[in-house]
Amino acid sequence: xxxxxxxxxxxxxxxxxxxxxxxxxxxxxxxxxxxxxxxxxxxxxxxxxxxxxxxxxxxxxxxxxxxxxxxxxxxxxxxxxxxxxxxxxxxxxxxxxxxxxxxxxxxxxxxxxxxxxxxxxxxxxxxxxxxxxxxxxxxxxxxxxxxxxxxxxxxxxxxxxxxxxxxxxxxxxxxxxxxxxxxxxxxxxxxxxxxxxxxxxxxxxxxxxxxxxxxxxxxxxxxxxxxxxxxxxxxxxxxxxxxxxxxxxxxxxxxxxxxxxxxxxxxxxxxxxxxxxxxxxxxxxxxxxxxxxxxxxxxxxxxxxxxxxxxxxxxxxxxxxxxxxxxxxxxxxxxxxxxxxxxxxxxxxxxxxxxxxxxxxxxxxxxxxxxxxxxxxxxxxxxxxxxxxxxxxxxxxxxxxxxxxxxxxxxxxxxxxxxxxxxxxxxxxxxxxxxxxxxxxxxxxxxxxxxxxxxxxx
Amino acid sequence: xxxxxxxxxxxxxxxxxxxxxxxxxxxxxxxxxxxxxxxxxxxxxxxxxxxxxxxxxxxxxxxxxxxxxxxxxxxxxxxxxxxxxxxxxxxxxxxxxxxxxxxxxxxxxxxxxxxxxxxxxxxxxxxxxxxxxxxxxxxxxxxxxxxxxxxxxxxxxxxxxxxxxxxxxxxxxxxxxxxxxxxxxxxxxxxxxxxxxxxxxxxxxxxxxxxxxxxxxxxxxxxxxxxxxxxxxxxxxxxxxxxxxxxxxxxxxxxxxxxxxxxxxxxxxxxxxxxxxxxxxxxxxxxxxxxxxxxxxxxxxxxxxxxxxxxxxxxxxxxxxxxxxxxxxxxxxxxxxxxxxxxxxxxxxxxxxxxxxxxxxxxxxxxxxxxxxxxxxxxxxxxxxxxxxxxxxxxxxxxxxxxxxxxxxxxxxxxxxxxxxxxxxxxxxxxxxxxxxxxxxxxxxxxxxxxxxxxxxx
Numbered sequence: 001x002x003x004x005x006x007x008x009x010x011x012x013x014x015x016x017x018x019x020x021x022x023x024x025x026x027x028x029x030x031x032x033x034x035x036x037x038x039x040x041x042x043x044x045x046x047x048x049x050x051x052x053x054x055x056x057x058x059x060x061x062x063x064x065x066x067x068x069x070x071x072x073x074x075x076x077x078x079x080x081x082x083x084x085x086x087x088x089x090x091x092x093x094x095x096x097x098x099x100x101x102x103x104x105x106x107x108x109x110x111x112x113x114x115x116x117x118x119x120x121x122x123x124x125x126x127x128x129x130x131x132x133x134x135x136x137x138x139x140x141x142x143x144x145x146x147x148x149x150x151x152x153x154x155x156x157x158x159x160x161x162x163x164x165x166x167x168x169x170x171x172x173x174x175x176x177x178x179x180x181x182x183x184x185x186x187x188x189x190x191x192x193x194x195x196x197x198x199x200x201x202x203x204x205x206x207x208x209x210x211x212x213x214x215x216x217x218x219x220x221x222x223x224x225x226x227x228x229x230x231x232x233x234x235x236x237x238x239x240x241x242x243x244x245x246x247x248x249x250x251x252x253x254x255x256x257x258x259x260x261x262x263x264x265x266x267x268x269x270x271x272x273x274x275x276x277x278x279x280x281x282x283x284x285x286x287x288x289x290x291x292x293x294x295x296x297x298x299x300x301x302x303x304x305x306x307x308x309x310x311x312x313x314x315x316x317x318x319x320x321x322x323x324x325x326x327x328x329x330x331x332x333x334x335x336x337x338x339x340x341x342x343x344x345x346x347x348x349x350x351x352x353x354x355x356x357x358x359x360x361x362x363x364x365x366x367x368x369x370x371x372x373x374x375x376x377x378x379x380x381x382x383x384x385x386x387x388x389x390x391x392x393x394x395x396x397x398x399x400x401x402x403x404x405x406x407x408x409x410x411x412x413x414x415x416x417x418x419x420x421x422x423x424x425x426x427x428x429x430x431x432x433x434x435x436x437x438x439x440x441x442x443x444x445x446x447x448x449x450x451x452x453x454x455x456x457x458x
Numbered sequence: 459x460x461x462x463x464x465x466x467x468x469x470x471x472x473x474x475x476x477x478x479x480x481x482x483x484x485x486x487x488x489x490x491x492x493x494x495x496x497x498x499x500x501x502x503x504x505x506x507x508x509x510x511x512x513x514x515x516x517x518x519x520x521x522x523x524x525x526x527x528x529x530x531x532x533x534x535x536x537x538x539x540x541x542x543x544x545x546x547x548x549x550x551x552x553x554x555x556x557x558x559x560x561x562x563x564x565x566x567x568x569x570x571x572x573x574x575x576x577x578x579x580x581x582x583x584x585x586x587x588x589x590x591x592x593x594x595x596x597x598x599x600x601x602x603x604x605x606x607x608x609x610x611x612x613x614x615x616x617x618x619x620x621x622x623x624x625x626x627x628x629x630x631x632x633x634x635x636x637x638x639x640x641x642x643x644x645x646x647x648x649x650x651x652x653x654x655x656x657x658x659x660x661x662x663x664x665x666x667x668x669x670x671x672x673x674x675x676x677x678x679x680x681x682x683x684x685x686x687x688x689x690x691x692x693x694x695x696x697x698x699x700x701x702x703x704x705x706x707x708x709x710x711x712x713x714x715x716x717x718x719x720x721x722x723x724x725x726x727x728x729x730x731x732x733x734x735x736x737x738x739x740x741x742x743x744x745x746x747x748x749x750x751x752x753x754x755x756x757x758x759x760x761x762x763x764x765x766x767x768x769x770x771x772x773x774x775x776x777x778x779x780x781x782x783x784x785x786x787x788x789x790x791x792x793x794x795x796x797x798x799x800x801x802x803x804x805x806x807x808x809x810x811x812x813x814x815x816x817x818x819x820x821x822x823x824x825x826x827x828x829x830x831x832x833x834x835x836x837x838x839x840x841x842x843x844x845x846x847x848x849x850x851x852x853x854x855x856x857x858x859x860x861x862x863x864x865x866x867x868x869x870x871x872x873x874x875x876x877x878x879x880x881x882x883x884x885x886x887x888x889x890x891x892x893x894x895x896x897x898x899x900x901x902x903x904x905x906x907x908x909x910x911x912x913x914x915x916x
Contacts, residue, residue, distance in 0.1 A: 085877045088889035092831040122875060129871070246820050281816050305805040310816035310823060334801075334892040336873055343792075347763040347802070348814075356810050357825060358739050358768035362704050365768060367815060373550040413587070413871065413897040415794055417580060419543045431546035434792040439871035439897040 003448050005033050007055035009063040010406075012070035013429045015379040016395035018318065023425040024396065028052055029070070031402045034204075035448025040396060067410035067418065069432065072395050073133025073159075073403035073446065074338035075385030077298035078239075078277040078327025081137045081149055081162075082107045082116075084123040086331040095245075095307050100174065103331075107140045107165075108177040116145035120152045127158065128452050130337045131441045133403040134159040134391065136239060136275060136298070136327075138212055141165050141179050143188045143195075150196045150207045157451035159403065161237055161389065163212025164192040168223045179223070186226035193234050204401075206447065208237060215241035216263060217251045228268035237389070238269050242276035242297075246309045249281040261286040270295050275388060277327060280304060280312045287320060296323035296388025299380065301344035303332030311352045314345065315369050318376065325385030326377075339436045342377035374433040406443035407432060413439040461906050463491050465513035467521040468864075470528035471887045473837040474853035476776065481883040482854065486510055487528070489860045492662075493906025498854060525868035525876065527890065530853050531591025531617075531861035531904065532796035533843030535756035536697075536735040536785025539595045539607055539620075540565045540574075542581040544789040553703075553765050558632065561789075565598045565623075566635040574603035578610045585616065586910050588795045589899045591861040592617040592849065594697060594733055594756070594785075596670055599623050599637050601646045601653075608654045608665045615909035617861065619695055619847065621670025622650040626681045637681070644684035651692050662859075664905065666695060673699035674721060675709045686726035695847070696727050700734035700755075704767045707739040719744040728753050733846060735785060738762060738770045745778060754781035754846025757838065759802035761790030769810045772803065773827045776834065783843030784835075797894045800835035832891040864901035865890060871897040 008029040015021055024042070028051055032038040041048045055061035064070065083103060090102040110116045127135060135153075139146035139162055146164040153160035166189060168179040179185035189211060196209035211231045213219045219227075231238050243249045243260040256263040261282055264270045272294035279297045282290065290297065299312050317324050326341040327333075335341070349372040355365030386394025393401040409416040409428070415435040418428055432440075444452035466489070470482040482500070486509055490496040499506045513519035522528065541561060548560040568574045585593060593611075597604035597620055604622040611618035624647060626637040637643035647669060654667035669689045671677045677685075689696050701707045701718040714721040719740055722728045730752035737755045740748065748755065757770050775782050784799040785791075793799070807830040813823030844852025851859040867874040867886070873893040876886055890898075902910035 085875065085880055087873075087875060088892035089881065089885045090888075091892065092833075092888065126873070126875065130873070283817075302805065305808045309812045309820060311809070311814040313816065344805070347760065347805075348809075350763045351769070351806075351809055352814050354767045356769040356806075356814055358771065359741075362767065375550075413895070415545075415584070415588070415896055417543065417545060417584065422543055423547065427547045430548075430550065434546035434549065437871070437895045437897065438873055439895065 003033055003035055004060065006031050006060040006062060007051065008070065009052060009061060010068070010070040011064065011425070012396055013432070014072050014382065014395045015375050016383055016397060018379045018384065019373065019376045021375045021426060021429055023429070025425065029396065029402070031448045035402055037396060037398055037400050037402050040398060064406065068406055068408045068442070069428070071405050071407050071432070072382040073393070073405055073444065074131045074381050075134040075325055075389070075394060076127065076132045076328050076338055077136050077275055077296070077325040077385050077388060078300055079135055079137055079330050081120060081123055082110050082140045083331035084119055084126070087336065088334040089331070091306055091334060104174050104177045110140040110142050110145040113144050113148060116142070116148050117152070120149045124152050124156045124158055126336055128156065128444055129441065130438050131405040131444060132158070132336070132338060133405070133444060133446045134385065134389070134393065136161045136210065136389065138163055138165055138239065141167060141177065143192050146192055147195050147199070150199055154200055154207050157206070157446050157449050159206055159391070159393070159446050161208045161210045162196065163210035163239055164189055165212050165214050166223055166227060167214040167218035169218055169220050172218050182220050182222035182226060185223050186230065189227060190230055193230065193236060210237040210239050213240045213269070215248060216255070216260060217248060224267045224269065231269060231271065236273065238271060238274040240264065240269070240276065242279045243281035243286070244278035244308050246281070259283065259286050261289050265289060265293065273390065277329070278304065278308060278312065280308045280310050287317065287322065291320055291322050294323065296325065298327035299324055299345060300327040300329035300333055301348040302335060302340065303329035305344070305348070307332055311348050313352070314349055314372060318372065323384070323388040324380060325388045326380045337438065338381045339433065342374065342381050342433055345377045345380060346372060346374060374430050378433050402445055402448045404445045405441050407436060407440050408442040409440065411439055411442070416440065461491055461493055462518065464489050464518040464520060465509065466528065467510060467519060468526070468528040469522065469883070470854055471890070472530050472840065472853040473833050474841055474855060476837045476842065477831065477834045479833045479884060479887055481887070483883065487854065487860070489906045493860055495854060495856055495858050495860050498856060522864065526864055526866045526900070527886070529863050529865050529890070530840040531851070531863055531902065532589045532839050533592040533783055533847070533852065534585065534590050534786050534796060535594050535733055535754070535783040535843050535846060536758055537593055537595055537788050539578060539581055540568050540598045541789035542577055542584070545794065546792040547789070549764055549792060562632050562635045568598040568600050568603040571602050571606060574600070574606050575610070578607045582610050582614045582616055584794055586614065586902055587899065588896050589863040589902060590616070590794070590796060591863070591902060591904045592843065592847070592851065594619045594668065594847065596621055596623055596697065599625060599635065601650050604650055605653050605657070608657055612658055612665050615664070615904050615907050617664055617849070617851070617904050619666045619668045620654065621668035621697055622647055623670050623672050624681055624685060625672040625676035627676055627678050630676045640678050640680035640684060643681050644688065647685060648688055651688065651694060668695040668697050671698045671727070673706065674713070674718060675706060682725045682727065689727060689729065694731065696729060696732040698722065698727065698734065700737045701739040701744070702736035702766050704739070717741065717744050719747050723747060723751065731848065735787070736762065736766060736770065738766045738768050745775065745780065749778055749780050752781065754783065756785035757782055757803060758785040758787035758791055759806040760793060760798065761787035763802070763806070765790050769806050771810070772807055772830060776830065781842070781846040782838060783846045784838045795896065796839045797891065800832065800839050800891055803835045803838060804830060804832060832888050836891050860903055860906045862903045863899050865894060865898050866900040867898065869897055869900070874898065
């Protein structure tokens with residue numbers, strides 16, 4: 001789909017390299033008819049004024065006002081789409097109750113396609129309004145409802161990677177909500193892959209299918225093998241949960257005599273296109289294996305506080321240059337905002353460093369090593385997520401997809417208070433990362449298309 | 459000041475007892491000319507319809523729409539008013555840099571009364587907009603600027619307890635920012651107390667003075683003694699930091715051969731009207747002492763993640779029925795929202811329970827005992843804070859001050875998604891606690907006065 005080229009005059013913040021903030025003050029961003037960044041000019045570059053004047057004359061100039069900033073779109077590496085109605089609910093009950101009484105019955109309702117369409121439309125609107133330009137979704141076991149999610153993302157313009165969930169083990173999965181058997185699960189996954197690829201063909205599809213075994217405990221060996229064949233045949237992304245909790249870690253070790261990561265690798269499910277949610281209990285050997293395969297990790301600090309029994313060793317993963325991004329993990333996590341994700345990644349890394357138990361002496365309480373900072377957190381939510389998914393987006397560079405958001409610090413409901421002459425641009429960025437909410441997001445673009453409207457070109 | 463009585467027709471949520479949610483569906487709340495709750499009627503009570511009709515006829519009925527709810531106002535038990543411009547900034551530097559390069563130079567600027575007035579007006583507006591109806595403020599060492607904060611709170615209608623900070627120890631405090639000496643600090647504190655009481659006289663003053671030694675390490679013995687005499691003579695609230703970090707705990711033990719709490723008690727500074735910020739490193743004996751004195755604790759989970767070296771043992775404190783509330787601790791904490799405070803109290807309690815270090819076996823990693831739930835968190839932010847301050851507010855009961863907020867779940871920027879027929883009122887309350895932001899707060903009342911306007915009476 002051809003779009004109308006346009007030029008943005010904006011001060012942008014981005015973190016193209018891990019932990020490094022670049023402030024692009026009053027730059028011109030030219031977006032081409034394919035929705036890619038054709039050019040970026042700084043005020044010191046030749047032709048800056050001419051280009052700006054020309055765009056203004058053509059009425060294709062979007063000029064940001066004081067207090068407005070351009071940021072890369074946010075990337076959610078782990079979210080359960082069907083759990084959207086449950087967001088912020090039932091987090092006061094034990095995991096077993098959460099799963100059996102709330103989550104599985106809710107996911108089972110997506111057999112009803114009308115219900116699915118209603119919720120998924122609300123979901124995608126809600127995420128876009130929070131600045132999520134790319135989402136890696138777990139859907140449900142239902143092919144038609146999962147395809148409806150793909151259609152909705154496409155229609156609303158959100159970049160999405162979507163998996164029909166596979167869970168076929170009758171011992172671990174409830175009767176009312178599981179695949180009939182491994183053969184059916186594999187066949188329906190293949191149909192889903194083909195249907196999504198038919199929906200969004202071409203070399204740069206906005207929506208892609210993902211092979212999605214829920215996690216090893218919910219799948220038979222036969223299902224895991226069959227999905228691995230599909231992954232190879234279709235060169236597809238793969239997503240699953242990995243070593244989230246003590247229980248999950250121990251279950252896989254008992255079943256296969258090796259770790260979750262090693263077991264997935266044994267099935268051929270650990271590839272450059274694999275995203276492992278959580279991975280809190282991976283050890284050094286697992287880290288080496290995951291890094292060697294080029295697989296990515298979706299760090300979900302908020303849901304981990306509730307259900308994971310421990311924090312993900314984020315600093316260690318970053319220091320190894322592993323592929324890591326952030327997931328909201330709705331509804332194990334209650335917040336749809338990846339700004340919240342950044343903030344929880346930050347506070348969790350602090351608590352991991354210092355420890356939490358005051359009765360222990362400091363040297364036994366904490367884990368040595370620096371916590372992450374806000375630039376690293378924002379990298380995780382943008383360029384890090386894009387790297388993990390191998391997508392050409394996540395920062396502002398010539399040739400990348402223009403996935404971005406306009407953040408307005410001066411809206412009525414803003415908690416970002418900037419004091420001129422006191423705050424540097426670097427301070428402004430930190431204030432945005434730490435206090436931006438839904439209400440600060442005035443506009444969102446994906447692949448150059450404006451999918452949430454705020455201000456008009458001037 | 460007499461106000462116009464009015465009647466609210468609303469579904470209200472409150473937690474008058476710790477951990478117990480009461481849903482008052484479609485109740486009528488009559489607010490008298492003193493700003494107190496004169497009466498609460500349920501639809502089953504005699505006279506409900508007549509009262510509603512009469513209020514409508516008098517045009518004093520405020521009727522909430524679908525999706526709007528009434529909640530008690532939020533109480534911030536620990537906030538550094540002068541650090542408002544620094545909110546969300548400089549949290550990537552070590553504590554020593556944060557203090558010496560950022561915080562003390564910023565606080566020193568409040569010698570400039572114009573600067574103070576500008577920032578404090580922005581601060582009080584920002585907190586009211588976040589639903590904070592009562593705040594216990596640390597100001598600075600400057601009497602005039604601290605008094606300006608009192609005037610601004612009074613003018614804007616926020617309930618406030620304000621302390622001119624005392625820090626007179628030349629070894630611990632920077633030359634550019636400390637009291638001249640103990641005598642001056644005590645004299646200026648006394649003048650401040652009298653000035654605030656002259657500003658807000660009467661039995662139910664909206665604004666009150668608070669005796670505020672910054673913390674033991676920054677005060678000489680002479681200052682601590684003098685402040686304790688003032689506390690007794692004026693029957694004043696007291697606030698200070700207590701056992702926040704390893705360093706602070708050890709410093710006091712080295713200086714006095716006993717804990718922070720015991721030392722404060724020795725000086726006569728631990729009373730029913732004392733609020734201790736943080737208190738992460740208090741032991742059983744300290745807890746018993748604090749509970750016996752009836753002093754309160756301001757739990758600040760967010761800033762603790764950054765600067766405290768450990769988490770406050772909240773469950774243990776609640777199980778002893780200690781007086782505990784929540785503080786934002788701006789700008790050690792970056793969020794002005796006590797809803798965020800609730801959320802950080804929740805996730806911290808989870809992480810304290812399960813532990814954070816995945817390499818430890820589960821039995822060594824965590825601390826046994828239940829985490830807190832969202833009803834307890836909301837109690838901390840409302841009735842718990844009121845109890846700690848000994849103020850007649852924090853829930854909806856006849857005779858209490860009407861400090862409340864109108865929470866609108868259906869505003870454009872809401873992350874609270876309610877599904878009719880799927881969410882119970884209890885679910886709605888949990889969704890509010892976990893996802894309410896600034897943008898959801900449509901109206902705020904303190905002592906019956908509407909201090910943030912949204913909808914009009916219909």
